[in-house]
Amino acid sequence: MIEIRNLNIKLRNSDRYLIKDFNLILNNKDKAAIIGEEGNGKTTFIKALIFSKDILNYVEIEGIINVPKNIGYLEQNLSKLWQEKELREFFLKDTLTSEENYEIYEDYSNLSSIFNSLGLDLDLLESERKISTFSGGEKVKFQLAKIMIKNPEFLILDEPTNDLDIETLEFLEDFINNTDIPIIYVSHDETLLENTANMIIHLEQLKRKTDVRNTVSKISYKDYVETRRKIIEKSIQEHNSETKNKKESLKKLNKIKDKIVANNPERQNQLRSLMAEEKRLEKESVTEKIETEDQIFLKISDIEEIPNSKVILDMHLDELDVNENILAKDINLSIIGKEKLVIFGRNGSGKTTLLKNILEKLKQTTNIKVGYMPQNYDEILNNYSKVLDFLSENNEESITRIRSLLGMLKFTSEEMLNDISSLSGGQKAKIFLLKMFLDKSNVLVLDEPTRNLSPLSNPVIRKILKEYPGSIISVSHDRKYIEEVCDTKFFIEKR
Secondary structure, X not given: OEEEEXXXXXXXXXXXXXXXXXXXXXXXXXXXXXXXXXXXXXHHHHHHHOOOHHHOOOEEEEEEEEOOOOEEEEXXXXXXXXXXXXXXXXXXXXXXXXXXXXXXXXXXXXXXXXHHHOOOOXXXXXXXXXXXXXXXXXXXXXXXXXXXXXXXXXXEEEOOOOOOOHHHHHHHHHHHHHOOOOEEEEOOOHHHHHHXXXXXXXXEEEOOOOEEEEEEEOOOHHHHHHHHHHHHHHHHHHHHHHHHXXXXXXXXXXXXXXXXXXXXXXXXXXXXXXXXXXHHHHHOOOOOOOOXXXXXXXXXXXXXXXXXXXXXXXXEEEEEEEOOEEEEXXXXXXXXXXXXXXXXXXXXXXXXXXXXXXXXXXXXXXXXXXXXXXXXXXXXXXXXXXXXXXXXXXXXXXXXXXXXXXXXXXOOHHHHHOEHHXXXXXXXXXXXXXXXXXXXXXXXXXXXXXOOOOOOOHHHHHHHHHOOOOEEEEEOOOHHHHHHOOOEEEEOOOO
């Protein structure tokens, strides 16, 4: 059993709480999904459960956390130090500082079974390849394999679906559903949430992040979203109805008062009675609207519309290769007009490599404006740059206008002035999208555009991208994004 009592997580040097008076009990077979907008403390919360020291420099933690020692933890991003290690060393050593080998090969058949279930080749362990040379999805699979071989008593997964191919996503869903031990996970993938979660932990920052609400509901994700919607709608209807009735009652009283004053000024007793009733009505409270975290909003304007007949891309590749390793052959791609294309396929098939080839070809085209969002944000982002500086670079938008747009994306004034390094993955994704719109890009090249956005933000982002007046060329395994946004699908077959 996992028990959390009276947990408070507060930002240092600030009155802002991420978690307040939080209580939770997890039993076997509980699958608790943490949801909430970007920057609301989801990753900080799960790091508190594993007593991670790297959060103590910016938060204060109070409360009781009872968890098993044998925890399987999938971090959102594998550390750069591990990335430079060979795959064999990653599996042989428990930690980067381990002096003795971790006895992970004791049950070779089990390891073989785990690799096979994840679509991994066991022979990879004998190669000298560094982890950094593998695809993002393959890296996630390696982490999952290492976790599973240790038979943990409790699983904590931070964005486990990042970069996973659809086949592995389906495996992960089965794995979560069929695992008896308690699981807490953060995920942006609405399909995964719908198919796996039996408990929802919703972390909200209200009133411009000055107030906090933590909700625990032992129901499915679909039921939670629907129940929450109905409760909010009911509170709005009751508030509006009661407010309307109150106004009408006060209006009637005022009419009677005016009539008495005009025609019967001597009826003072009746007038006093009416005035007393008026005061009572004015003081009478109405049902309050339920406070909610406002949805993000972003309106695209001033972007040149792509003509339907315009050829954006016409590309042929005999071979697609990385480090002399041929990934795919005979690739033909054509993009016309406002086409929304998604490239998908198994991990390691070369999707990101292909996307970068497309990007280089598009850069040679002079009559389009190309915006690019990489899978690894650090390819472009200077983490020591300020948010406002990054967004104002190379465009004519005023700082006031940019501040307004950031506000629509739920950035606080403080966050707008912070270094980019302080932002969550989802917040970085938002400023990438905003940057491309500010630069008036009419062709977007996006590598996993929804991977770090919350399930609450993603429906809005999908609508924005669907209505985008230009072309989109993307890599994604987000099943709702593929279905709702993309009108052309290109499957790349692993050679």
